[in-house]
Amino acid sequence: MTVTLVCSASKEVRIGFDQPFVVIGERINPTGRKILAEEMSNGDYSRVEADALAQVAAGAHMLDVNAGIPLADEPAILAEAVKLVQSVTDVPLSIDSSIVAALEAGLAVYQGKALVNSVTGEEDRLESVLPLVAKYGAAVVAISNDETGISEDPDVRFEVAKKIIERAADYGIPRENIVVDPLVMPIGAINSSGKQVMHFVRRLRDELKVNTTCGASNVSFGLPNRNGINSAFLTMAISAGLTSAITNPLHAEVMQAVLGADVMMGHDPHCARWIQQYREKSASDATRGRGRRKRRRSG
């Protein structure tokens, strides 16, 4: 059973086939968030702090931290954000950048074993990111595209994932430190993308025996009621073997889908987490509905 360990200075998270699903909070990312981008550029991390606390309170097991702001000093900002988030929460972080110097700056200040987000199958990325991952003993998200782009054929993407794993081994990075992103396409554009991902995730688990993650919200791009599609996607993908996702834990419906999937997979012994999460709310709802005030007081 493959387990990917990541940790902060004080907390360990295990991503694995027999573990509860790991939710990596996506909110600390200035892409498309103009106010957050301006604040981070100006050294104001108050919103980063609030986002970190809110996501952990909502049940995120890890947080993704991204500082991709055009023309800004991304390495310095990412390092500051990593330090700030580690000072207010104890969950392990995913250090997220397309700039290698920013990944290094984040890793240099990070306390614990981080998840580096990400490396692709492109030669220049392999040669620049993998040495960093090896140097810091980190885990890494491997995105299954290469110089030829993103293939629509999941079996081609499988070969890219395999290449990244082999190349990582050359740098001494073990398979359990690689978390493959199958790349989820919007199902509104490619109707078969749901079945493609299930097939791909199952092959990654059964044949390559690696953990997996993905940006789950992409699947619902362009559709109404996105949380409904995201919930269906996550539930099915967990069934196929997906072991983590970068998503928004502030959406209660999505977190419910994850907790429900854990129950169905037998990863919530005695349904204890489910009962803890929903018991109180249901009991008070039922009580209110029936006007049993006495029972409520004694409960």
Place this chain on the structure above:
Amino acid sequence: MTVTLVCSASKEVRIGFDQPFVVIGERINPTGRKILAEEMSNGDYSRVEADALAQVAAGAHMLDVNAGIPLADEPAILAEAVKLVQSVTDVPLSIDSSIVAALEAGLAVYQGKALVNSVTGEEDRLESVLPLVAKYGAAVVAISNDETGISEDPDVRFEVAKKIIERAADYGIPRENIVVDPLVMPIGAINSSGKQVMHFVRRLRDELKVNTTCGASNVSFGLPNRNGINSAFLTMAISAGLTSAITNPLHAEVMQAVLGADVMMGHDPHCARWIQQYREKSASDATRGRGRRKRRRSG
């Protein structure tokens, strides 16, 4: 590809691996509904009619009709209920009774090809129900238990299903007219029951090539937030190959899980049904949220 055809006088429903999931409304059932039981006993079918219309409006593709009332004349009541429901809706029906004479009374008045609910692997049931199914050219729900009870081992239940299919063949009932119920156990009591059902449903599809149905709500018995668990179960079970379920279409969350699963399976071309169901609601919600009254009026 196995397709189970059922129909009313004017409408056909196809249950199959490559078809949208079929929801069979469970509400017309006096078990545990004291007022409904009294009304049906007294020849008052107004609630049956209302339940039929509401379930079809909520998206049910078929309706289950049960008249199991202790000490009542079940054959006569079931026949009346079947006639009434067929007079107000055009969806095909599942005729549901544990009394063979009631199944026969329902079949005698039914217009079209019904689903008979159900036969088990018990000898006396096989010998009394299968001839009826053959006589009326109906389809039948096959429940995978026998004289020894319900095995906790899904592979034992698989053998029971296989026996029923073989016995049905002796009566000239083809495999496509049999819809196997894998029997879903409450996951609060048996934590592995989710994985068991997925495994069993996959074997039924891949090895026996039969369609499947189940009483989906049973999985959440005893747990809070039952619709959340039922949604996770249905989504995963559809992914494993479940092709229909007897459930409550009046729960919007459960219907959303089914529609979302159809999208993920590629059974909703261009996501057309999803968009139709949620576009208007989302648009008006978004409008209300942002106070864009003009846009709402023009939409």
